[in-house]
Amino acid sequence: MIGIQRKIWTLTALVMFIMAAIWIMLTYYNQKTQDQYNDILQRYLNMNEVTAASRQTVNSLNIYLLTPTEGNLSSLRRSEEELRAAQSSVGLLRNGKNDFALTSYMNLIDSLLETTDRSVRFKSERESEESTRTFAEATRISRYISEMTLQLLDIELNTYERFYRSIIEQAQELKKLGIWILLSITFGLLLFTYWFSLSITRPVQQLTKAAQELAKGRFERQIVVNSTDEIHFLATTFERMRININNLIYEIRKKARLESELQQNRLLLQESQLRSLQSQINPHFLFNILDTLSKKAFLEGAEETSDLLVSVAGLLRYNLKRLDRAVTLYDEVRVMRQYMEIQSARFxxxxxxxxxxxxxxxxxxxxxxxxxxxxxxxxxxxxxxxxxxxxxxxxxxxxxxxxxxxxxxxxxxxxxxxxxxxxxxxxxxxxxxxxxxxxxxxxxxxxxxxxxxxxxxxxxxxxxxxxxxxxxxxxxxxxxxxxxxxxx
Structure with a gap:
């Protein structure tokens, strides 16, 4: 049996499941888009880091050439390490469209690092003129790197232009999809809520109609309620009550019918007695007269007349008995013979x-x-x-x-x-x-x-x-x- 409380919990769970599914779908799509944006941004940052590292390397080289101390040399080596790390990061951005440009870009970085090392070596050998010339070459290579960075960025922008547009289109489609999903879910929830409410209200209406029928005294109609919850138990109880009341009414009607038949039997017996008594005028006096006539006829030799009078007296005496008492068939046959003796004298x-x-x-x-x-x-x-x-x-x-x-x-x-x-x-x-x-x-x-x-x-x-x-x-x-x- 599915109870009403269980139905309510089912509806709540369904709504929560739909909301959770929508939230997970939107979160997944947003995270995916954010990851794509972060990847593209990281490519731009890596390229910009190469430019900044190359400039920092040239600046550190200039400081070292002006003041050739161990501290400035260490600073220059750190700048070179940062440039090599930036070079490695940019190397991971290689694809089919930027392969040639990126190869040239990597070579420029290698050239800058090599030129920087030569300038430091010339400075240590006290060849100032050569050191100055290599510094100028390093500065020129750094500018080339900056220009090449802009070129690579332009290539990246052209490469991911369609991606940007697709993201915008996806956002618009997602917006439309969200509207349709919202409408569909709303419609589905309305249908489910209608069905859910109907599964509760319809049995209640059926039970109410059955109660109205019982109130009108129609106990012969069976109570049928299509439900599997507590209302079904209530309807079953109502049906048992209807059957018990109907059986009680049947018993009452049966007893009333039996009492009516008994009363009718009493009236019938009374009516029979009254009809029989209509011909009675002082019965004992009549019996005495008949006995006297019978004896007188016998004394006068009219034996047939005497027997006839005896039969008449016996028949009248039997007819005046109470009709509500049973007799034997022997008595009925004897009275029938007396009656036929009287009729034989007649016919x-x-x-x-x-x-x-x-x-x-x-x-x-x-x-x-x-x-x-x-x-x-x-x-x-x-x-x-x-x-x-x-x-x-x-x-x-x-x-x-x-x-x-x-x-x-x-x-x-x-x-x-x-x-x-x-x-x-x-x-x-x-x-x-x-x-x-x-x-x-x-x-x-x-x-x-x-x-x-x-x-x-x-x-x-x-x-x-x-x-x-x-x-x-x-x-x-x-x-x-x-x-x-x-x-x-």
């Missing part, structure tokens, strides 16, 4: 009931008043409208993990709209002489009771009857949860 030979029941499956738990409304629906829509009547088949079989309960009729069938409405639990008004418990109500209570959606199938078509299949789990989900809680 006589028009109603035919066929049952195929596996007795081992009758212990399974089921909501109260589940089977009767389905059979009642078949009686109302398949038997009652038909003059010839029809057959209702009830089958209970073992389906492995569930008990398969099938109610089929051979009536005119059910429309697709009604079939879909029942499966989608839309409220359907009870038709005919029903007990008041609608088919959609049965479907809703089954799904709430078992906690699964795939608990019922309806197969129907125009003219081919209706086949209702209930898949009743042998073990309820709530029972498993209770067992797990007990084990925990």
């Amino acid at each position: 006589t030979d028009r109603l035919n009931l066929v049952t195929e029941i596996d007795e081992k499956c009758l212990s399974v738990q089921i909501p109260g008043l589940t089977l009767q409304p389905i059979v009642e629906n078949a009686v109302i829509h398949a038997i009652e409208p038909s003059e010839s009547g029809g057959t209702i088949t009830v089958t209970i079989a073992d389906g492995g993990d569930a008990v398969w309960l099938t109610v089929a009729d051979d009536g005119p069938g059910m429309s697709e709209e009604k079939r879909t409405g029942i499966l989608e639990e839309r409220e359907m008004q009870p038709e005919g002489h029903s007990t008041g418990i609608g088919f959609g109500n049965v479907v809703r209570r089954l799904r709430l009771f078992y906690g699964i959606k795939d608990v019922i199938e309806i197969d129907s078509g125009e003219g081919r009857g209706v086949r209702v299949l209930l898949k009743l789990p042998k073990t309820r989900r709530s029972d498993n949860d209770d067992e797990a809680a007990d084990r925990g």
Whole structure:
């Protein structure tokens, strides 16, 4: 991870490196130019030193000739040594353009030194006239040396004229180059600074936008920040917070939905009870009347009427139970038979009931008043409208993990709209002489009771009857949860 502090240090180091590079380049060029100037100046000084040394030698010779002492002779020898040293320095200035002139120049210096030695020797031999003549010759040679020095200087000036001009041109080009370098570096630093600032401000803007989205309650959008510094860590923390809040909201909504379903279940049960109670007028008084009529019919020899009254009393007593309590499939089958006995007395030979029941499956738990409304629906829509009547088949079989309960009729069938409405639990008004418990109500209570959606199938078509299949789990989900809680 590249931190913001490291980015700032990188920018500072880059600026310092560029400044140091420019300073080193300018220092190197200035030093090189200065060295070239010093070299040329040293050439001129060496030539001028030869002229000064030759004059000093002639002057020392004159003093010695006038006063021939050991001190003046020593001074003359020192002047000669200086002239020889100056001659050696000038010898190093030889090049292709001054070769001939410099050779003559060196010869003149040798001639001056030789003439000086002869003048001293003549003086020591007391040949004054010869000594004076050689002194005059030495003086003339010294003047030649001075003139030759000027000539050599002129040659040097002509030789280095182009160099001077090139230095001036280089200085001008360097000035232009410096301006371009300054502009380029300025432009580059501006670009780099813009990129550098953007690498900091862009993640901050992205993080600010994400925070605004969170403030608006949009917790489903993922927080994405393109950064490799501390802002990335901050964005990751924000993303974790968003996920935790989103999960918390999901849990709250889930709990609210479950509470709503529970409340809906309570209202549904209350509604079913109220619809069932609409037909109740003093139930115990009604049961007593039915029992009295049943006994009276039996005493009068009307056994069929007595059995019918017993079935009616049993059916009413079962319907008045609380619907929120589970019953066994055995109870539902028993009530269904009582209901069919009453309907058989009504329709006589028009109603035919066929049952195929596996007795081992009758212990399974089921909501109260589940089977009767389905059979009642078949009686109302398949038997009652038909003059010839029809057959209702009830089958209970073992389906492995569930008990398969099938109610089929051979009536005119059910429309697709009604079939879909029942499966989608839309409220359907009870038709005919029903007990008041609608088919959609049965479907809703089954799904709430078992906690699964795939608990019922309806197969129907125009003219081919209706086949209702209930898949009743042998073990309820709530029972498993209770067992797990007990084990925990």
